[in-house]
Amino acid sequence: MLRAVQPWPRTEEEALAVQDALRSRVVHEDGPRAPTTVAGLDVAYSADDRRLAAAVVVLNTADLSIADTAVVRGVPAFPYVPGLFAFREVPALMDALDRLTVRPDVLICDGHGLAHPRRFGLAAHLGVLTDLPSFGVGKTRLVGDWEPVGEQRGARSPLIDSGETVGAVLRTQSGVKPVFVSAGHRIGLERACGLTLRLAPRYRLPETTRVADRACRDSLS
DNA sequence: GCGACAG
DNA sequence: ATCTTGTCGC
Numbered sequence: 001m002l003r004a005v006q007p008w009p010r011t012e013e014e015a016l017a018v019q020d021a022l023r024s025r026v027v028h029e030d031g032p033r034a035p036t037t038v039a040g041l042d043v044a045y046s047a048d049d050r051r052l053a054a055a056v057v058v059l060n061t062a063d064l065s066i067a068d069t070a071v072v073r074g075v076p077a078f079p080y081v082p083g084l085f086a087f088r089e090v091p092a093l094m095d096a097l098d099r100l101t102v103r104p105d106v107l108i109c110d111g112h113g114l115a116h117p118r119r120f121g122l123a124a125h126l127g128v129l130t131d132l133p134s135f136g137v138g139k140t141r142l143v144g145d146w147e148p149v150g151e152q153r154g155a156r157s158p159l160i161d162s163g164e165t166v167g168a169v170l171r172t173q174s175g176v177k178p179v180f181v182s183a184g185h186r187i188g189l190e191r192a193c194g195l196t197l198r199l200a201p202r203y204r205l206p207e208t209t210r211v212a213d214r215a216c217r218d219s220l221s
Numbered sequence: 222g223c224g225a226c227a228g
Numbered sequence: 229a230t231c232t233t234g235t236c237g238c
Contacts, residue, residue: 082226111227142227
């Protein structure tokens with residue numbers, strides 16, 4: 001299906017304006033049903049940073065089997081600027097999403113959702129553009145502070161920024177560095193954390209992210 | 222002025 | 229993100 005490409009911001013000022021306009025479209029309430037399929041999204045870059053590959057993999061929630069995969073190659077759409085990261089990867093990720101044949105019930109992004117200086121990270125951005133439930137699982141923090149997290153798998157600590165809870169620091173594997181989970185669009189933090197744990201039965205990162213990471217890195221080399 | 226800063 | 233080997237520990 002042909003999708004009109006909206007003008008893409010070329011300056012930080014323009015990008016901030018876009019975030020400001022889209023931010024109000026975020027739906028914070030949980031969806032009614034548990035997801036049957038979950039999508040993992042990730043992007044890999046060439047060494048010179050001039051090319052990239054974006055992957056979306058759809059897994060069946062029940063057994064984590066692969067239901068669909070889409071990988072596209074392209075170029076970064078924006079320089080890397082903390083807080084404006086989405087403008088770099090969203091066009092390629094949207095292209096990949098367009099090529100799916102199986103519609104995912106939720107998007108799981110590598111990065112943050114509401115745990116963002118303006119509460120509109122990559123996961124929230126993709127959620128609004130697709131109107132699909134979405135959340136982010138990041139490996140490192142962008143904003144927020146938290147109390148030490150228990151060492152056992154499943155332990156978590158609220159991620160707090162400017163007095164508000166913007167996500168959770170979640171231990172997916174006992175004794176392993178925790179991940180940063182934050183809601184994006186049409187999903188709550190509780191469900192996001194529960195899904196993350198279910199999708200990470202053995203490793204630190206959810207299988208969605210791991211499979212997507214492999215797919216885009218393979219396509220690049 | 223000095224750190225912090227998703228991928 | 230990416231550049232990169234071995235090494236410590238279960």
